[in-house]
Amino acid sequence: MEVKEILSRCDHTLLAQTATWDEIRALCDDGMRYGCASVCIPASYVRQAAAYVEGKLPICTVIGFPNGYDTTAAKCFMATDAVADGAAEVDMVINIGWVKDRRWDELLAEIRAVKAACKGRLLKVIIECCFLTDEEKIKMCEIVTASGAEYIKTSTGFGGGGATREDVALFAKHVGPHVKIKAAGGTADLKDAEDFIALGASRLGTSRIVKAVKAMEG
Numbered sequence: 001m002e003v004k005e006i007l008s009r010c011d012h013t014l015l016a017q018t019a020t021w022d023e024i025r026a027l028c029d030d031g032m033r034y035g036c037a038s039v040c041i042p043a044s045y046v047r048q049a050a051a052y053v054e055g056k057l058p059i060c061t062v063i064g065f066p067n068g069y070d071t072t073a074a075k076c077f078m079a080t081d082a083v084a085d086g087a088a089e090v091d092m093v094i095n096i097g098w099v100k101d102r103r104w105d106e107l108l109a110e111i112r113a114v115k116a117a118c119k120g121r122l123l124k125v126i127i128e129c130c131f132l133t134d135e136e137k138i139k140m141c142e143i144v145t146a147s148g149a150e151y152i153k154t155s156t157g158f159g160g161g162g163a164t165r166e167d168v169a170l171f172a173k174h175v176g177p178h179v180k181i182k183a184a185g186g187t188a189d190l191k192d193a194e195d196f197i198a199l200g201a202s203r204l205g206t207s208r209i210v211k212a213v214k215a216m217e218g
Contacts, residue, residue: 001212004035006193011060011089011182011205015157023050030210031057037203038089045084050086058121059094060089063114066158068093068128072110079117089122090114091182091205096128099136105141111147122202124151124182130161137167138174141166145176151203155185162186165195172200 012031014023024045031039031053038058041049050059057156063078068077081089092114098107115123125147127140144152152171154163162185171181183196184205189212193204 007034010036010209011038011040013205016205046087047085058088061087062091064093066156068095068186073110076117079114091124093126108143115148123149123150124153126153128158129154129167141174145179151180151182153182157185168199
């Protein structure tokens with residue numbers, strides 16, 4: 001697979017607690033230069049980044065991040081606020097405790113509510129695979145499929161484990177045909193990226209691919 005094709009699937013990401021505007025601006029510069037799918041950044045920088053890129057690059061942000069246990073109302077406000085600031089894509093974290101409690105109807109209702117708050121923008125649903133059993137992952141594939149969200153996403157990168165080949169393959173087997181897959185937190189190099197894409201991932205949440213391409217350029 002051509003490097004350009006891999007880069008076009010990357011959500012070039014910086015979500016560190018210490019992220020500064022200089023670092024976010026450099027991320028945007030790289031995202032535009034290398035033709036990334038988006039930059040995924042903290043919500044507090046969305047308005048500034050959207051103004052900076054002037055429509056040349058989609059801005060993605062995260063809500064309910066990284067723990068997922070904000071109230072539904074809070075998540076909906078975060079999504080509305082992000083969209084108003086210029087976010088084209090929103091990645092939300094589910095309430096993982098509700099999965100453990102098997103509160104399936106509430107999980108579905110929350111994702112649908114956040115989807116409505118996104119006002120037509122892409123919604124990616126982070127289920128944080130490292131905390132779930134395969135049975136729970138399969139159930140969440142069903143719920144995300146029913147919710148109207150465009151993507152199911154493996155991980156925040158802050159939960160102690162990132163995307164695995166097994167989880168991406170599991171998603172591909174169990175999501176509906178309209179649901180795409182984002183592998184995040186486990187893409188260390190171009191080989192990982194190619195493997196995740198071959199297994200069914202349409203997006204990769206990572207900062208390492210751009211770094212790897214820069215290193216190749218010498």
